[in-house]
Amino acid sequence: MSRTGIGWDSHRLAEGRPLVLGGVRIEHTHGLDGHSDADVLTHAVTDALLGAACLGDIGEHFPDTDERFRGADSLALLREVVLRCAAAGWAPVHADTTLVMERPKLSPHKAAMAANLAAALGLAADAVNVKASTGERIGFVGREEGVAALATVTVEARSDAGDRAG
Ligand code: MG
Numbered sequence: 001m002s003r004t005g006i007g008w009d010s011h012r013l014a015e016g017r018p019l020v021l022g023g024v025r026i027e028h029t030h031g032l033d034g035h036s037d038a039d040v041l042t043h044a045v046t047d048a049l050l051g052a053a054c055l056g057d058i059g060e061h062f063p064d065t066d067e068r069f070r071g072a073d074s075l076a077l078l079r080e081v082v083l084r085c086a087a088a089g090w091a092p093v094h095a096d097t098t099l100v101m102e103r104p105k106l107s108p109h110k111a112a113m114a115a116n117l118a119a120a121l122g123l124a125a126d127a128v129n130v131k132a133s134t135g136e137r138i139g140f141v142g143r144e145e146g147v148a149a150l151a152t153v154t155v156e157a158r159s160d161a162g163d164r165a166g
Contacts, residue, residue, distance in 0.1 A: 005051025007044035007151040013144060022113025022130060023075040028104050032147060035064035039074035041099055041149045045117055046078045048153035049092060053085040078120040090155040092121040098131045101147040106132035
């Protein structure tokens with residue numbers, strides 16, 4: 001049996017913050033504001049995975065009121081969610097994602113982001129896709145006020161899911 005979940009996230013662009021997308025640190029004038037490292041792409045994937053497993057959302061698992069998660073590495077949180085899904089008998093098999101941001105060009109970084117996400121999900125690199133789109137200069141993305149990300153993750157029921165994740 002398989003299931004698919006969706007994830008959406010957005011974060012505000014701010015000066016003096018790192019820009020981390022899919023675990024890749026990208027040089028830019030602005031970064032993303034947030035309690036953790038604000039990795040909007042990884043957050044969307046994490047929510048999609050939780051959705052596929054019907055295990056709630058990222059805010060329930062890692063509250064932004066919890067100081068333990070200040071500046072947290074979002075890929076580490078995703079790996080933790082993979083373990084929680086495995087404990088519930090679900091293993092990821094595929095992820096598709098879209099990053100929506102105006103600048104900078106993401107094409108040089110897409111493969112590295114996909115590789116990081118695949119590693120966190122326990123998947124081969126060719127089972128994760130990262131697409132990039134812009135806001136066409138309209139809305140909060142187009143005005144470069146923020147960045148959005150969407151994701152789907154498909155999981156399969158696995159009796160050995162816990163072993164695979166471990
Ligand atoms: Mg977020």
